[in-house]
Amino acid sequence: MLRRAVTRNARRLTVGTTLVSGHQACEALVPIMIGVLVDQAVATGNLARLALGVAALALLFFLLNTVYRLGARRLVDAITEEAHRLRLEVAAKVLDPRGARTGLSAGEVLSVSTSDADRTSYLLDYVPRFAGSLVAVIVSAVSLFLISVPLALAVLVATPLLLGGLQLIGPRITRRVADQQEQAGRATALATDLVTGLRPIRGIGAQDAAARRYHEVSRRSLDATLSAARVQGVYRAVSTTVSALLAGGVAILAGWFALTGRISVGQFITVIGLAQFLIEPLGALAGLPGSVADAKASAARINRVLTAEPARPHGDTTGVAPDARLELNGVRAGALEGLDLHLAPGELVGVVCSPAEADALIRLLAVDTVAESGTVTLGGTALADLADPSRHVLVEPHHADLFTGTLRSNVAIGGESPANLKAALKASAADEVVTAHPDGLDGAVTERGTGLSGGQRQRIALARALFAAPPVLVLHDPTTAVDAVTEHTVAHGVRELRHAPGSRSATLVLTGSPALLAQADRVVMLRDGAVSASGAHAELTASNEAYRAVVLR
């Protein structure tokens, strides 16, 4: 993954790295120039040399900035492009019609596609950083060697040793600080939690109790933050002392060499500047392994998503008879323990079952899982062998996902012609949602449909499923968030739209709603993962005590 990031950005990376390294070399030349200027111009009183020196300094700064701009521009282009590509690759993998068995939750995939994509792309920042720091160190080292070999050796041995020592404790401190900061983050989490639950809090008049609770956590957070600051303070004290001693020690050594005439005044000044300057590129070099390890870990997570097995097998059967039967025979999967369930064309069948059974059934029919044993077939073909199962068996999940756009774009989600839109809206009682909106069908739907009430979302999702008009439609608790009158409208609407006399559409409704069940041709009740009773709603109500207990209000 990391190698690919480098190779597919090779051109920008090479040019960018070369230019940024040039910038670092220029930065190293600044203290050298100061020394030269003091030595050659200030100390000699030669005005021409001063003018020349200042002009050279101007040129140096111009060069320094120009190569940086040109180089960094290319690097930023490469980094942002790589992150963008990785993000799209992750999304394409997860949204692939066959799905991806990543083993990650939606939230985790989200963080892979955002922060891991970014962190992996930062590798393209670490490469030039490494090269640039190395160049800065080399330029400084060469200058020091030209001034005095023993001095150069002293600087180049002592600096990495001391910095290495600091780096040993550095990561540990970073981790400790991160832990404490996480503690401190709890106050923020509690604040958002309390404000989110403001109505319930107000309902029991617990505002003062909530404020007291927040106060306690806020004080604990403060303690954690301060102890993190204490640790950082100690680290800063140590690192400042060490680098001051280092720079000071080198300067004193150089001063001694200068006093004994081994180096000139200008060289002495240059050494003071270089000893100070060197700390930064060397520190950057020391910190790089940790950063690269970060990028590696992120790349591994991305790789895990990109190489995940498809959730659905490669089906290739395309031809299914338009009035094929959906048959589940002896199915074991999740909570299902040998379920037999048949749905003939034209039938509207209600299923009354436990949440666990419903979950297993929904996942099977959406081909999110395959049965451990038994068969799930449509017209004799295993559902999993179909090239495009949702074209034949459409499952509208209970928790409806709506998307940013308009009411129209959510209902006519495939973008097909809106000829049957009215009928679908009417059957799902979503026409009320449309008329309640001043812009009608063009009414905006905000992120994930949060601007709509639960009942409105539910009806829009149902309208979308009805509009898609699949041969087999599977609905899961489609009316839990609507009132009794609307529920009636919906039950009749589904019946009229999909099951008019002569219709070959089949519908399976998993529900406990008597209004919907009363419209079904047949109701199947499950218990312990298998069918325990079946018949018309009225029959079961009259004869089956267990059914009455589950279904009646």
Added chain:
Amino acid sequence: MTGLPIATATETWRWLRGQLKARPGEVALTLLTGLAAGAASIIAVYALGLLVDDVRDGAGVDAIVPIAVVVVAAAPVAGITTGLSWWLIARLSESILAALRERTLTVALHLPATVLDRTGRGDLLSRVGADVAAIGRAASGVLPQVVSALLLGALSLVAMFGLDWRLGLAGLAAVPSYVLGLRWYLPRSGPQYAAQREAVGARAQQLVESLQGARTVHAYRVSDQHLDALRTTSERARDVERNVFGLFMRFGWRINRSEFLGLAAILTVGFFLVDGGYVTVGETAAAAVLFHRLFNPVALVMFTFDDIQSAGASLARLVGVRQLEQPTPVSRTPSDSSLELRGVSFTYDGTTPVLTDVDLRIEPGERVALVGSTGAGKTTAASLAAGILRPDRGEALVGGVPSHEVPPSAVAVVSQETHVFAGPLIEDLRLARPDGDVAAALATVGALEWASALPSGLDTVVGEGGHPLTAAQAQQLALARLVLLDPAVAVLDEATAEAGSSGARRLEEAALAATRGRTTLVVAHRLTQAAAADRVLVLEHGQVVESGTHDDLVAAGGRYADLWSAWQSR
């Protein structure tokens, strides 16, 4: 929707000055330590400048001894004071922030329902969450660096003036260039960063929608549309990021320019001063090295100015919330536990009436159900009765006292909006009463069995990020809180449909048990709730159209009888 108030710059400064004035000792100590840290690091450079002169004067090797002593001794002093000042700055700013966030949340928790309905909860949430976090990051991250860099810069300039006032002026020459750079950058960076936040936000929103809705995307075979939308938003975010960086680099040029100007000025002025015999070569070198050492800290201040500015904006938003502080309400004890609406009218927007001239009286201990279709005003009537809203006309009274003036423990509301508070289950319930019998309350609402069976029993962490609870369980917890609070009057407006038929029936039983013996107003979402009440009120278009017992109303064959027969037929 108008937002919550934001403090002006003047108000924010006044508030900040007030906070600093309240802690004079700490502020003085923090400043002194920072100055000491800067002085200790400058004195070493100054000493080395003297050494340059010693070298030029051909001094003996002994000359190094005092210099070495000063340089070596200054190192630990600089280290210790730097570390100490880091901690002191963090302590000062974090203590002020802690007090501010506590005050803000207290004010937020006491905001009237109408204010929150008007402003939306998102604004408040982002203030107590994102804004507090942004200031916190600035306070423990960039603020100490910026303060020490500024102190070091100021002291370095003072040191240059100490060497020679003309050298000082030369160093000062860089300042206008830096300021000009900032003045060029800040007005441009604000909108650019806002555009970046917006583009990245749009990208995140698209990602969340598509990835969390992957099941739906698959079911409706719209992967390509979603990928296209994602490509567009991600490309836009990429381009905006590149623009931001372009701006950043142009700002970098202005910083480099300032660095050059300062350095060239010091060396040139030094040249002539040395020529005129006013300063030594060593002093000029010291000034140049001092200035070179400022490059990184000053650039850091420049580049973090955005963070400081946005922390300032967050601060203004928090100080703004304080302006909403409510006077402590007067609390009057009701004479009995009756609940009454007298000629109450109410409108949310000032034009569309939600309730018109509603009268209702519930005797102590009586249970009354409000029935009506969606939008009839049931929830509004309940909120008025409970004192959450105040009537535009008429009166809402509990025991003869206006509802919003009764003590908080007299009336409890269980609303449709359930929330499980993040943390141990037992802490959630103790919000209602810290010393109540939690187990008994859970038993009353039939929740003790499942609650005890949780992985760590009542100590199980629930809510956001904790053990997930079903909607019905969350509803039971709300009822248990009511039992713990033990109010004389209860208003129930819970939606039970998500629990399914059998679940809803259990919740109804729990609600009955929780409100036994209390004056109870029930907003009936299921007509079985109405059938179990002593009396039923039918609300249509904001007016009471029928009132009586369930049996009487069914027999009367009016609106309620219609609703009841629709309910039963299914």
